[in-house]
Amino acid sequence: MSESIETSETSETSTMSGSNGTNETDGTSGTSEMSEMTGDVPEVSIVLPAYNEASTIASATEMTIKTLAGFLPSDSFEVVIAEDGCTDETPEIAALLARDHDRIRHFHGENRAGRGAALSRVFESVESDVVGYIDTDLATDMKHLEELVESVRVGPYDVATGSRLLPDSQANRSLKRGTASRVYNGLVRTCLSSSVHDHQCGFKAFDRTALDDLLPTVEDRHWFWDTELLIRAQRMGYRIHEFPVVWNPGRDTTVDVLRDGGFMGYRVLRLWWQLGRTE
Numbered sequence: 001m002s003e004s005i006e007t008s009e010t011s012e013t014s015t016m017s018g019s020n021g022t023n024e025t026d027g028t029s030g031t032s033e034m035s036e037m038t039g040d041v042p043e044v045s046i047v048l049p050a051y052n053e054a055s056t057i058a059s060a061t062e063m064t065i066k067t068l069a070g071f072l073p074s075d076s077f078e079v080v081i082a083e084d085g086c087t088d089e090t091p092e093i094a095a096l097l098a099r100d101h102d103r104i105r106h107f108h109g110e111n112r113a114g115r116g117a118a119l120s121r122v123f124e125s126v127e128s129d130v131v132g133y134i135d136t137d138l139a140t141d142m143k144h145l146e147e148l149v150e151s152v153r154v155g156p157y158d159v160a161t162g163s164r165l166l167p168d169s170q171a172n173r174s175l176k177r178g179t180a181s182r183v184y185n186g187l188v189r190t191c192l193s194s195s196v197h198d199h200q201c202g203f204k205a206f207d208r209t210a211l212d213d214l215l216p217t218v219e220d221r222h223w224f225w226d227t228e229l230l231i232r233a234q235r236m237g238y239r240i241h242e243f244p245v246v247w248n249p250g251r252d253t254t255v256d257v258l259r260d261g262g263f264m265g266y267r268v269l270r271l272w273w274q275l276g277r278t279e
Contacts, residue, residue, distance in 0.1 A: 040075070041127045041128060042075070042078045042103075042128050043128055043129050043130060043153070044076060044077040044078070044128055044129070044130045044131075044132075044149055044153065045077070045078050045079075045126040045130070045131045046068065046077065046079050046080070046132050046134060046145075047079075047080045047119065047122050047126075047131070047132065047133040047134075048060060048061060048064065048080070048081050048082065048133070048134065048136045049082050049084065049115060049119055049133060049135070049136060049202075050081055050082060050083040050086065050090055050136050051083065051084050051085070051086055051090075051112075051115075052086050052087060052088045052090060053083070053086075053088075053136050054088040054089040054090045054093055056136060056137065056250070057081060057090055057093055057094060058097060060136045060137070061079055061104060063142060064079050064138075064142070064145075065079055065101070065103055065104070067142045067145045067146075068149075071146045071149075072149070074103070077103065077128075078104070078105055078126075078128070079104050079105070080104075080105045080106070080122055080126060081094040081097065081098070081104065081105070081106050082118055082121075082133075083107070083108060083109060084112055085109050085110065085111050085112030085113065091106075091108055094108070095108075107121070109121075113221065114221035114222040115221075115222055115223060115225060116218070116220050116222050116223070116224070116225025116226075117221035117225075119133055119225065120215055120218065120221075120225070123211055124215060127208075128208065129153070130149060130152050130153045130205055130208065131205070131206050131211055132148060132149060132152075132160075132205030132206065133202070133205075134148075134203050135202030135203070137249070137250025139202070139247050139248055139249050139250045140201065140202070140246070140247050141245060141246040141248075143246070144162055144243070144245045144246070147243055148160050148162065148203060148204075148205045149205055151241045151243075152206065152207050152241075155241065156239060157207075157241040158206070158207045158209075158210040158233070158238035158239050158240070159204070159205070159206050159207070159230070159238055159239070160204065160206075160240070160241045160242075161196065161199075161204045161205075161230065161240065161241070161242050161243075162198070162201045162203035162247070163197050163201055163243060163245060164181070164198050164201055164245065164247045165181070165182065165198040166197055166198070166243070166244040167244070168244040169244040169245060169246075170244075170246045170247065171245075171246075172248045172249065173247075181198070181200070184200075184264055184265070184268075185197060185198055185199055185200075187265060188227055188231070188268055191268055191269065192231050192271060192272055192275070193234075194230065194231055195234065195240075196230050196234070196240060198242070199226055199231075200223070200226050200227065201226075201245070201247070203245060204226070207238075210236075210238045213236060214229055214233055214236070214238075217232050220267060223264065224268075224271075227264075227267070227268070227271075231271065235275065
């Protein structure tokens with residue numbers, strides 16, 4: 001586990017459960033126990049990051065399994081619900097889903113770690129050859145899931161990411177948020193010499209070897225995590241497949257354009273300074 005994740009300001013306890021009923025506690029609390037999957041390690045793991053998703057997590061998980069089963073053997077994949085310090089019934093629902101379905105696992109974060117930190121912890125816990133995540137509101141049309149997975153599993157790429165900003169993309173966003181996204185991604189492309197157009201789309205997959213190399217280098221624990229991961233992947237020479245997607249927001253976003261935009265801009269400049277010092 002990367003140093004930036006281990007040295008958190010709060011004590012975090014996480015458990016991962018599968019249909020065998022065993023648990024694991026992640027390294028942030030000082031102890032670690034990995035539960036074993038029923039059967040062989042799956043080739044593909046898709047993570048659903050969840051914070052207070054009680055009303056949608058069951059349907060999102062069902063749709064993800066159904067879509068994966070449409071192009072993969074049923075014993076070759078798993079869906080991991082990674083809930084992060086939820087205050088609603090998401091943990092209980094996720095635990096029941098994991099108990100009743102051998103393709104579902106549940107990663108429980110007792111305290112809120114942050115989106116990036118929660119994803120990093122789960123990615124380090126699974127052992128699949130291909131590891132991906134999709135936003136739990138399923139804003140990206142699930143018809144793209146096959147391209148996401150297969151471009152890494154059988155294709156020539158190390159990283160795959162959906163994009164709302166390519167010419168053939170179809171993104172239903174307000175003018176305000178669409179403009180903010182283009183400004184942010186333009187800043188990233190200019191300051192960090194990125195060839196990716198959309199760094200923040202919650203629809204990504206990674207080759208295991210690439211992921212193991214990348215995770216220890218990523219410092220951000222929150223929303224800049226996606227951008228930093230893609231920038232470092234490019235700097236390390238990994239092959240990235242960015243493809244257009246159909247995207248419709250599944251719910252009202254909690255992102256504040258001015259507040260969060262300012263923070264993200266600061267993170268871009270900070271990473272630019274860090275990378276400049278090491279080159």
